[in-house]
Amino acid sequence: MTRRRNTTVTIPLAAIRTETYERLGEYAVIAPIARGGTAGVYLGEHTYSHERVAVKLLDPFHAGHADVVDRMFAERTVSQKVSHPNLLEILHADRNALGLPYLVMEYLDGENLGDLAERGPVQIDAILAISTQIACALNALHAAGYVHCDVKADNVFILYQTTVGGWPRVKVIDYGVAHKITDTEIEATIAGTPAYMAPEQWRGAPTVQSDVYALGCLLYELVTGEHPFHGTLPQLMLSHCEAFAPRPSTFRSDIPAGLERLILRAMAKDPSMRPSMIEMEVELAVLLRTMNGVAEADLLVAS
Numbered sequence: 001m002t003r004r005r006n007t008t009v010t011i012p013l014a015a016i017r018t019e020t021y022e023r024l025g026e027y028a029v030i031a032p033i034a035r036g037g038t039a040g041v042y043l044g045e046h047t048y049s050h051e052r053v054a055v056k057l058l059d060p061f062h063a064g065h066a067d068v069v070d071r072m073f074a075e076r077t078v079s080q081k082v083s084h085p086n087l088l089e090i091l092h093a094d095r096n097a098l099g100l101p102y103l104v105m106e107y108l109d110g111e112n113l114g115d116l117a118e119r120g121p122v123q124i125d126a127i128l129a130i131s132t133q134i135a136c137a138l139n140a141l142h143a144a145g146y147v148h149c150d151v152k153a154d155n156v157f158i159l160y161q162t163t164v165g166g167w168p169r170v171k172v173i174d175y176g177v178a179h180k181i182t183d184t185e186i187e188a189t190i191a192g193t194p195a196y197m198a199p200e201q202w203r204g205a206p207t208v209q210s211d212v213y214a215l216g217c218l219l220y221e222l223v224t225g226e227h228p229f230h231g232t233l234p235q236l237m238l239s240h241c242e243a244f245a246p247r248p249s250t251f252r253s254d255i256p257a258g259l260e261r262l263i264l265r266a267m268a269k270d271p272s273m274r275p276s277m278i279e280m281e282v283e284l285a286v287l288l289r290t291m292n293g294v295a296e297a298d299l300l301v302a303s
């Protein structure tokens with residue numbers, strides 16, 4: 001299986017003060033952390049308070065693409081509308097001296113879920129603890145009027161230093177293709193990551209249920225180590241719209257029957273046949289409690 005990966009670099013703290021790349025308003029950019037699709041992500045520091053931040057700076061190549069520039073500023077707007085312990089906070093948005101947009105974000109110390117998943121199978125109880133928090137974050141985002149539209153392993157961050165109910169805190173990141181929910185439907189565009197896109201998202205009409213579908217695909221991937229579907233872009237589109245993936249238990253025998261049922265329901269072709277995101281959150285938490293005796297309330301009420 002070949003997955004597109006962001007390259008994450010581990011930076012020894014002692015080494016990072018030696019060079020300052022660029023000054024952005026009150027922040028100094030210190031060292032690269034990762035590469036995104038259209039932007040670089042850097043470690044930064046506030047000039048006076050020395051607060052550590054992450055800075056996402058658009059690549060010069062995309063400076064002329066108005067839609068990419070707009071999407072970066074829109075990320076800040078999404079973050080302003082919703083504050084939740086499982087959602088990344090974006091503190092500030094501006095342009096640098098060259099006119100390139102940048103975002104100043106809370107710095108997340110940990111690793112993205114894509115890196116974790118690539119090291120090998122993830123324990124079922126850890127999958128449940130992580131995905132309950134993802135569902136919790138997405139419920140907050142939906143309540144604030146947004147569909148994430150790009151739920152995937154690389155857009156989930158695991159903070160090992162902070163725990164929730166004994167498990168690492170999870171943050172959903174990257175509001176780059178988030179859509180505002182209008183009264184009836186979402187403004188149509190086709191955007192997202194093909195391995196996780198629901199049939200209606202391929203048709204340019206994502207709803208909150210498209211995030212449920214993507215979470216189903218993410219759960220499938222964490223449990224089995226495989227995306228549900230493979231192939232070229234047209235093959236992926238056809239498979240997500242019409243094909244049925246092998247049951248997760250085909251790949252992994254220790255999957256609880258309730259989790260397999262939930263994943264398959266979340267990946268239903270018809271959005272109305274999928275559980276709601278609230279049901280996802282509750283069912284995942286209950287499955288975890290059943291497995292480990294962890295208090296459901298500890299997971300749902302993040303401190």
Ligand SMILES: Nc1ncnc2c1ncn2[C@@H]1O[C@H](COP(=O)(O)OP(=O)(O)O)[C@@H](O)[C@H]1O
Nearest residue numbers: 034036037038041054105106107108112174176
């Ligand atoms: N606030 C942050 N703190 C630490 N690392 C981050 C932060 N935001 C993003 N990253 C890292 O940078 C990668 C790319 O960021 P992301 O916002 O997903 O960009 P893109 O929209 O290009 O995918 C992420 O997968 C993550 O590994």
Ligand SMILES: [Mg+2]
Nearest residue numbers: 036154155174
């Ligand atoms: Mg991303």
